[in-house]
Amino acid sequence: MRLLLIEDNADLAGLLAQRLAPRGLDLDVAHTGEEGLAMIELVAYAAVLLDLGLPDLDGLEVLRRLRRVSSVPVLVLTARGDERSVVRGLRGGADDYVVKPVRLRELLARIEAVHRRVPADGQPASPVVQVADVSVDLRARTVRVADRPVELTTKEFEVLAVLARRPGAAVSRQQIMDEVWGDAYLAVSRSLDVHMTSLRAKLDRPELVSTIRGFGYRLG
Numbered sequence: 001m002r003l004l005l006i007e008d009n010a011d012l013a014g015l016l017a018q019r020l021a022p023r024g025l026d027l028d029v030a031h032t033g034e035e036g037l038a039m040i041e042l043v044a045y046a047a048v049l050l051d052l053g054l055p056d057l058d059g060l061e062v063l064r065r066l067r068r069v070s071s072v073p074v075l076v077l078t079a080r081g082d083e084r085s086v087v088r089g090l091r092g093g094a095d096d097y098v099v100k101p102v103r104l105r106e107l108l109a110r111i112e113a114v115h116r117r118v119p120a121d122g123q124p125a126s127p128v129v130q131v132a133d134v135s136v137d138l139r140a141r142t143v144r145v146a147d148r149p150v151e152l153t154t155k156e157f158e159v160l161a162v163l164a165r166r167p168g169a170a171v172s173r174q175q176i177m178d179e180v181w182g183d184a185y186l187a188v189s190r191s192l193d194v195h196m197t198s199l200r201a202k203l204d205r206p207e208l209v210s211t212i213r214g215f216g217y218r219l220g
């Protein structure tokens with residue numbers, strides 16, 4: 001099983017790599033957020049271990065960008081007592097978290113648990129989600145309705161992508177705002193309405209995205 005560790009502390013990374021290897025876990029290490037995001041594009045990892053304190057990007061920002069292209073299980077590594085980050089990490093698409101200092105046995109158990117919850121290679125079967133005659137290509141970031149391309153703005157696409165990664169499931173407004181706007185979400189509640197309205201108009205399929213009153217939205 002091949003894992004990616006995004007962690008700037010080289011000593012910790014080296015130690016983990018050394019201790020996971022005998023257990024059949026190959027650990028690739030990225031020392032910055034940008035490096036980690038580039039590696040995720042290239043390799044289908046079984047899981048990603050993500051440190052939140054990185055030199056270039058906030059770990060939660062890395063998580064947000066990662067979730068736009070991949071459904072790989074993510075375990076957040078966090079400092080003790082950093083409860084707010086953990087909650088936001090889990091809401092932003094992390095599958096679980098491990099508090100530092102990392103205890104090997106706990107880490108192994110959690111890797112195994114998140115790995116069991118997803119398909120074999122940790123990637124969705126296809127990055128193209130088809131609902132009725134609307135297809136959303138999450139990797140190419142394109143949308144076709146009745147086989148004709150529809151031009152969406154970046155934010156409109158991201159709102160749609162949050163729903164398309166969970167077709168048929170209710171997704172809360174909070175979740176959409178967390179994934180698309182991150183830290184700024186408190187200011188954008190109105191903005192989500194605006195994007196949703198124009199997204200629906202462009203897709204021209206009124207029944208495709210349903211509003212779940214007092215909660216959020218569902219695709220399909």
Ligand code: CA
Nearest residue numbers: 008051053054
């Ligand atoms: Ca760090």
